Amino acid sequence: MPKVIDHAQRRREIVWALWSVIHERGIDGVTFQAVATAGGISVGRIQHYFESKEELIRSGAEHMVAEAEKHYRRNETSSDPQAELVALLTQPLPTNEAGRMGVSVWYAYLAKAASDPWIRSFLEESTRGTVGETRRLLEEAGVPPESAPAQALRLVAVSNGVTQSLLVGLTDPDEGVALVTAEVDRAIG
């Protein structure tokens, strides 16, 4: 019987190797060879799944957002919009070494946003998605539709700012989570 290849799994493995290269050398340090070495796979296999370095780098950003969404959905155990808001906005906060590595890769993409239009518009769209979901949950929790958009923008800024404080070690994870939670509570009133 022919061996069944899990293509999604192979793509994921390549993307994980890409992230470790970005973490070590930045986005501009990405080459097929560096990703192959980091992943212990052949350059040929990467080329089979990704036509170009650019496609691989873009795919890395898309996977990162998809993983965050999956993580958020998995934690979404309640139908309480306030608890869902806290889960959504504390999800990016790095609470361990792996989380800090993920955030550093995300910042590498942010750093490229100023000079790479695709990355900028991808990050804009992704952040806009988070703001939209925040707004929806705020309204579900009873925040009036006229004030929900500004509150959503503010809460996403707080979440991103606290993530940055954790990245540089200014605050610890518990304090960060408490800060975001307090802001959600205050927004809902």
Add this chain to the structure above:
Amino acid sequence: MPKVIDHAQRRREIVWALWSVIHERGIDGVTFQAVATAGGISVGRIQHYFESKEELIRSGAEHMVAEAEKHYRRNETSSDPQAELVALLTQPLPTNEAGRMGVSVWYAYLAKAASDPWIRSFLEESTRGTVGETRRLLEEAGVPPESAPAQALRLVAVSNGVTQSLLVGLTDPDEGVALVTAEVDRAIG
């Protein structure tokens, strides 16, 4: 008469060239040759002022903080702590292409914080300085000393989060400044 060399100016020119290399290729793309080409100067001159690539990269971070502080001091025309707070916390917000480039270089350093202990501790110290100054101004504006530290942490997170929103084009500068100003007003009450 011998020519008087302005060493501080020469160092600044090298650092500006460094920033443009970081903007284009990331921190891992920095070499003396790349900085020399970007600045239209010789590798020898760079080596005269900086012993190693690491020293140059670290100096680039220090210059960035020093410039921000100078900019903040220059704008500090009032003795009104509330206005000073707004100036301090809106200062990093990119309002034009040059500002966006500066922020992208800052994000390149942030991205390296997870893997480079010197950069991480430098960014921690620098952010802690901003939080300390915010706290001092909050107390000067009448915020009780027991709530000032938490408020300062929150306001700096908002400033950093709004900076990120501007970087990806989620909000425009006016909206970003309004958001930070409203948070300052609310903190002071």
